Every structure is written in structure tokens, then in C-alpha cells.
Amino acid sequence: MAGHFQSLAVTFLGCGNLSSAVLDGILSSLYDSSEHFNASTQTSKVVSSVSEPILVPGNLVACVHSQGSATSLEKIYNGKDVTVLAQENVRGVKQADLVMLGVEPSVFREVLAEPGMRDALSSKILVSFVGGVTIHMLREAIYGHDASSKSESDAQKECQIIRVTPSTAAAVRGSFTLVIEEKDHPYPPQLLTKINSLFSRIGSVRNIPDSLAHVGATLASSGPAFFALALEGTVNGAVELGMDRAAALEMAAASMRGAADLVAEGESPDEVRRKIATPGGSTAVGLDLLEEAGVKWSMQQAILKTATRLGGPGLKKVEG
Ligand SMILES: NC(=O)c1ccc[n+]([C@@H]2O[C@H](COP(=O)([O-])OP(=O)(O)OC[C@H]3O[C@@H](n4cnc5c(N)ncnc54)[C@H](OP(=O)(O)O)[C@@H]3O)[C@@H](O)[C@H]2O)c1
Structure with a gap:
């Protein structure tokens, strides 16, 4: 039976740049009464089933470390x-059915090892956004090294852990969220369906093997930062020629969205360029300058270096 709803209490453990973007996207999806979320209708490569309920996040809790962050979040989420x-x-965590872990990699161990955390997480879903941290590392932080002495009932109470990488575009429900699959830790289909249902609210969802997670995260999460740099350059050019910055930003963003939509609909980047730039015409002048300046090569190197920094296995080290 499609279309039945189930509420899901969600706690954000750490609520900085990424988690607050996800929270904003979820809130926007909840307030958007024109949409009915059904995992089977979203753009997604994740296993889904129409017999699964549509999850409706509620009881939203944001946990942070400093009082300063708490005060500013309280202002933002007032009402x-x-x-x-x-x-x-x-x-x-005690209040949650599902916990989103969005703390820095340097603190995830201390957060998961807090007294009472293991029990609080019992039988829940833990979604980790923490870059480069494996399921084994997360499990070890919660349950310690000695997994062998566990009784069957203890094992049943363990939380289900899943690695997910959204992007800050989640705030406008434009995240391309990656579900990272490790060979040794296959996810149960029901868990994937739940994650698909939840993250489809904030954009598209796709599974990716762990071996390519660093490349996917570079494209999907770091990508908006790279494109924002190009956007800034184009806006600066228009401002130099007398255009108001706000108007230039609006036009440049629409222009970037147009290019992205054409490619998403199947046009190659090369086709997009060729259809706009007549040889010897004005666009060609700009494109020639960008090629001479090595913009395409630089973007390629940015992907290589960022992915290498993320620590992808077997990747050739980029020098410099
Ligand atoms: N930003 C991205 O686009 C992106 C993309 C992919 C993956 N990630 C991953 O997502 C995670 C979060 O990234 P971010 O950019 O959102 O980081 P961030 O802006 O620095 O946010 C970190 C959050 O964790 C909180 N925190 C720190 N220590 C804590 C503790 N002991 N207990 C509770 N909360 C604590 C911070 O609270 P205070 O402010 O009070 O210190 C803050 O809310 C990282 O692991 C990163 O690898 C981020």
C-alpha cells in the first residue's frame, strides 16, 4: 500500500553548516504542502518499495557544543x-528514532563515546555525515574494540549505521546525496528505503561504492563551492561594467542553473558551449580567454586534489 505516513523523530548531533542545511531542507519540505513524498517517485538509484511508509520527520532536535551556536540556532529556528x-x-539522542551525526571528524569519537550514548543509540538509526570515517570506526567508537564478547541480545540492540554525504545545497532541496556503500557492510534494503524516503525530501539520492566516495563527495559536496567561485568571477565582471551586484548575481545564478539544467536533460557540456558560441562571435572571445587561462584544466585539478585530500584509496597523489 503506497502513501501511508510514519513520523520519525530526528536529532542532529552537531548542527553546523551541513546539518543545518539538511535541517532547513527538511523543514522546507514539511511546510511545502503541494508535495507528497513517495520514495518510489523521486530521482534515485536507491532500492525503494511502495509498501514502505512515507517518513515524516518530526520532533526535530539540534545538538551543538557551544552556547553561542545554540543561541544563534534558537534565533534561526524560533517558531x-x-x-x-x-x-x-x-x-x-534519547528523543530520536534517527540520529544525523554532523560533527567534525576530530570529535566524532568523543561524542559517540559519551557516557550513556551507547544506550541512547540502542536500536536506532545513526546516519553519519562525517567525512572519511568508516562504519567500522563509528561502531568501534560506540561499542569499543571487543565486539566478539557480545551476546545475541546486545547485538540486536546495536544501532544501524549508514554513511551518507549530502551537500549544503540541501538548504534549497538541491542536494545530490550519496549513500556510501562499504563492501563489508551491506545495508539492509529496509534501511536504504528509509534513507531514500528521508533524503529525497532534500534532493536526489544515489548509492556509491566506498571506493568512489571521495570522488562523489568532491563532485556533489565540494562542487557547489567550485561553481560558486566561477559565479563570483562572472558577477564581478558585470559589476565592473556598471551592473548592480544583486541583479548580476540573480542573472549569473540563472545562467548557471540554465547550463546545469541543459546538461541534466542530456546535452553534453560541449554541445551547450557550441550552441551558444558562434565561431568568431562574442561568446567565443570569452571562451577562448577561459581556455587560454586554463580554467577547464584548473577545475579538473581541483577535483583531483580535493578527492586526493579526502583520502581516496589508490588515487595517484597530485603534486604541488
Ligand atoms: N560542509 C560540507 O559541505 C560537508 C560535506 C560533506 C561532509 N561533511 C562532513 O559533515 C561534518 C560536519 O561538517 P560541517 O561543515 O557542518 O561542520 P561545522 O560547520 O564545523 O559543524 C560542526 C558542528 O558540530 C558541533 N559539535 C562540535 N563538537 C560537538 C560536541 N562535542 N557535541 C555536539 N556537537 C558538537 C558544532 O557545534 P558548535 O558550533 O557549538 O561547536 C557544530 O554544530 C564533518 O564531519 C564533515 O566531514 C561536510
Whole structure:
């Protein structure tokens, strides 16, 4: 039976740039009454089933470390049914069905090893955004090294862990969210369906093998930052010629969206360029300059270097 709803209490463990973008996207999806979310109708490569309920996130909790962050989140989410907690991670996790872990890689261990956290996470779903941290590392942080002495009932109470990489474009529901699959830790189909249902609210969802996670994260998560740089350059040019910055930003963003939409609909980047630039025409002048300046090569190198920095296995080290 399609179309039945199930509420899902969601706690954000760490609510900085990425998690607050995801939270914003989820809130926007909840307030958008014109949409009915059905995992089977979203752009997605994740296994989904129409018999699964449509998850409706509720009881939203944002946990942060500093009082300063808590105060600014309280202002942002005032009147939006989001509870903000500072230094009360276990309390926040206890209230959740699903926990999104969005802390920096340097602190995930101490957060997951907090007294009471293991019990608070019992039988829940833990979605980790933490870059480069494997399921084994997350499990070890919660349950320690000695997994062999576990009883069957203890094992049943363990949380289900899944690695997911959204992007800050989640805030406008434009995330290309990656579900990272490790060979040794296959996800149960029901878990994938739930994650698909939830993250489809904030954009597209796709599974990616761990071996390519660093490349996917570079494209999907770092990509908007690279394109923002190009956007800034084009806007600066228009401002130099007398255009108001706000108008230039609006036009440049629409222009970038147009190129992206054409490619998403199947046109190759080369076709997009050729259809605009007549040889010897004005666009060609600009394109020639960009080629001479090595813009395409630089973008390629940015992907290589960023992915290498993310620590992808077997990737040739980029020098410089
Ligand atoms: N940003 C991206 O586009 C992106 C993309 C892919 C993956 N990621 C991954 O997502 C994670 C978060 O990235 P981000 O850019 O959102 O980082 P961020 O802006 O620095 O946010 C980190 C959050 O964690 C909180 N935090 C730190 N220590 C904590 C503790 N002990 N207990 C509770 N909360 C704590 C911080 O709270 P305070 O502000 O109070 O310190 C803050 O809310 C990282 O692991 C990163 O690898 C990020």
C-alpha cells in the first residue's frame, strides 16, 4: 500500500553548516504542502518499495557544543518546532528514532563515546555525515574494540549505521546525496528505503561504492563551492561594467542553473558551449580567454586534489 505516513523523530548531533542545511531542507519540505513524498517517485538509484511508509520527520532536535551556536540556532529556528540543545547530546539522542551525526571528524569519537550514548543509540538509526570515517570506526567508537564478547541480545540492540554525504545545497532541496556503500557492510534494503524516503525530501539520492566516495563527495559536496567561485568571477565582471551586484548575481545564478539544467536533460557540456558560441562571435572571445587561462584544466585539478585530500584509496597523489 503506497502513501501511508510514519513520523520519525530526528536529532542532529552537531548542527553546523551541513546539518543545518539538511535541517532547513527538511523543514522546507514539511511546510511545502503541494508535495507528497513517495520514495518510489523521486530521482534515485536507491532500492525503494511502495509498501514502505512515507517518513515524516518530526520532533526535530539540534545538538551543538557551544552556547553561542545554540543561541544563534534558537534565533534561526524560533517558531519552527526545532529544539536546540547545548552539551546535552545524550538527551537529544534519547528523543530520536534517527540520529544525523554532523560533527567534525576530530570529535566524532568523543561524542559517540559519551557516557550513556551507547544506550541512547540502542536500536536506532545513526546516519553519519562525517567525512572519511568508516562504519567500522563509528561502531568501534560506540561499542569499543571487543565486539566478539557480545551476546545475541546486545547485538540486536546495536544501532544501524549508514554513511551518507549530502551537500549544503540541501538548504534549497538541491542536494545530490550519496549513500556510501562499504563492501563489508551491506545495508539492509529496509534501511536504504528509509534513507531514500528521508533524503529525497532534500534532493536526489544515489548509492556509491566506498571506493568512489571521495570522488562523489568532491563532485556533489565540494562542487557547489567550485561553481560558486566561477559565479563570483562572472558577477564581478558585470559589476565592473556598471551592473548592480544583486541583479548580476540573480542573472549569473540563472545562467548557471540554465547550463546545469541543459546538461541534466542530456546535452553534453560541449554541445551547450557550441550552441551558444558562434565561431568568431562574442561568446567565443570569452571562451577562448577561459581556455587560454586554463580554467577547464584548473577545475579538473581541483577535483583531483580535493578527492586526493579526502583520502581516496589508490588515487595517484597530485603534486604541488
Ligand atoms: N560542509 C560540507 O559541505 C560537508 C560535506 C560533506 C561532509 N561533511 C562532513 O559533515 C561534518 C560536519 O561538517 P560541517 O561543515 O557542518 O561542520 P561545522 O560547520 O564545523 O559543524 C560542526 C558542528 O558540530 C558541533 N559539535 C562540535 N563538537 C560537538 C560536541 N562535542 N557535541 C555536539 N556537537 C558538537 C558544532 O557545534 P558548535 O558550533 O557549538 O561547536 C557544530 O554544530 C564533518 O564531519 C564533515 O566531514 C561536510
